Amino acid sequence: MAAMAVLGVIFLINTGFKYLDYRDFKSYSWATVRGNIVNITDLTAKNGREYQRVSLKNDDGMTLGMTHMSKEKLAKNMRAGFRVKTDEVGFLSFFTKRFYATSVLVWANEAKDTSVKSNLQNFISSQHENNLTKELYSTLFLATPISKALRDQVQRWGITHIIAISGFHLSIMFAFLYFVMKPIYGFFQNRYFPYRNARWDISLVIFAFLGYYLWLIDMTPSFLRSFAMGVFGFLFLWRGIHVFSFEMLFFTSAFLAALFPELIFNIGFILSVFGVFFIFVFVKHFGQTLKVWQSAILINFWLFLAMNPIVYYWFGVINWQQWVSIPLSMLFVVFYPLTTLLHLIGQGGVFDNLMLQFLSYESKSAMFNTPVWLLVLYILFAALSVYRAIFMIFVALIGFSYFFFLLS
Numbered sequence: 001m002a003a004m005a006v007l008g009v010i011f012l013i014n015t016g017f018k019y020l021d022y023r024d025f026k027s028y029s030w031a032t033v034r035g036n037i038v039n040i041t042d043l044t045a046k047n048g049r050e051y052q053r054v055s056l057k058n059d060d061g062m063t064l065g066m067t068h069m070s071k072e073k074l075a076k077n078m079r080a081g082f083r084v085k086t087d088e089v090g091f092l093s094f095f096t097k098r099f100y101a102t103s104v105l106v107w108a109n110e111a112k113d114t115s116v117k118s119n120l121q122n123f124i125s126s127q128h129e130n131n132l133t134k135e136l137y138s139t140l141f142l143a144t145p146i147s148k149a150l151r152d153q154v155q156r157w158g159i160t161h162i163i164a165i166s167g168f169h170l171s172i173m174f175a176f177l178y179f180v181m182k183p184i185y186g187f188f189q190n191r192y193f194p195y196r197n198a199r200w201d202i203s204l205v206i207f208a209f210l211g212y213y214l215w216l217i218d219m220t221p222s223f224l225r226s227f228a229m230g231v232f233g234f235l236f237l238w239r240g241i242h243v244f245s246f247e248m249l250f251f252t253s254a255f256l257a258a259l260f261p262e263l264i265f266n267i268g269f270i271l272s273v274f275g276v277f278f279i280f281v282f283v284k285h286f287g288q289t290l291k292v293w294q295s296a297i298l299i300n301f302w303l304f305l306a307m308n309p310i311v312y313y314w315f316g317v318i319n320w321q322q323w324v325s326i327p328l329s330m331l332f333v334v335f336y337p338l339t340t341l342l343h344l345i346g347q348g349g350v351f352d353n354l355m356l357q358f359l360s361y362e363s364k365s366a367m368f369n370t371p372v373w374l375l376v377l378y379i380l381f382a383a384l385s386v387y388r389a390i391f392m393i394f395v396a397l398i399g400f401s402y403f404f405f406l407l408s
Helices: 002-026 091-095 116-126 131-142 148-157 167-192 198-216 221-238 246-259 259-266 267-286 291-312 320-344 352-359 372-384 390-408
Strands: 029-046 050-059 063-068 079-085 099-100 102-108 315-321 365-367
Touching: 002 050, 002 091, 002 246, 002 259, 002 390, 029 063, 029 102, 029 291, 050 079, 063 079, 063 102, 063 167, 079 198, 091 259, 099 259, 116 198, 116 365, 131 148, 131 320, 148 315, 148 320, 148 352, 167 198, 167 267, 167 320, 198 221, 221 246, 221 267, 246 259, 246 267, 267 372, 267 390, 291 320, 315 320, 315 390, 320 365, 365 390, 372 390
Parallel strands: 063 099
Antiparallel strands: 029 050, 029 079, 050 063, 079 102, 315 365
């Protein structure tokens, strides 16, 4: 309780600092913001006039949405400065670092971005000819924003959790790096330092690499949560503390929310926490009774159904092809490290034609967003499933019920 009280105080202090920044921002009728254009969509108004919807990430990590109406065309990765009308920005929008307001372009240039992330993005993009696959692999490896076209296709297949870098990716990266480093470390350990603990040393090196990767992808919330849990889990494990626990998930989430209060409104962070929660529920009730291969299959079915209600609260596209995400999640364990190696040797475009055919397929879809009353019922059953496995059935039934909309 004392630790949670301390985290609560830290949360309030950081929220207070956010409010002071907001007051400073609102002290001007028009505020100047500068940053990189991270996403852009060409649109046409009803009167036939062409315009662009621009997402600008400023130097403080805030994402601003704006409409650009002038004849000067903007492009992704350009540096730009805008004058933003501050009276259209509320504290909640400012707090979450994501808002839309009337703005006027002041300047834009093609200044070359020489950062490590930009160079890696260019290296990845150079191996693909189609813009869609360039976007796909860029966001898969570097968590870069994607266009509406790719976002719609990803949502139709229900593979947002595969594209968005999260704990799923961290687990694969950790396992792959450990597999590669273990024999190399063992060679030197046997000759020079047999007294060292290989697991400890290798894990430290991997977490250092993952920490740098987290910084490289701009502290992506879902990966931030998984990295923090990984570090805490690693430290707890060496102290003999039970790692796979709901208390650890709650503490890690509270710790991150205290340091970064805006995370409590971040969809990626919320979905990431729910995903881990349902993994823990499955492990608690079936982890000791099922074989590994049985768990690998059933947990993917369980996560698919259990996550549907919370996913459809924000993303309401429902179709039968989303069931394919279950085997795709299992295949991704091989696909992810394989495509990583292919990109490292300059052959990242090997699967491009297959990927384009896959993404272009579209089946009958329905639109439905989870109503609040159903979401509350779902959360209640989810909480009770911690104590009784029977409630997992109710959660799964709610998740399955959405597909009846496709039969009407």
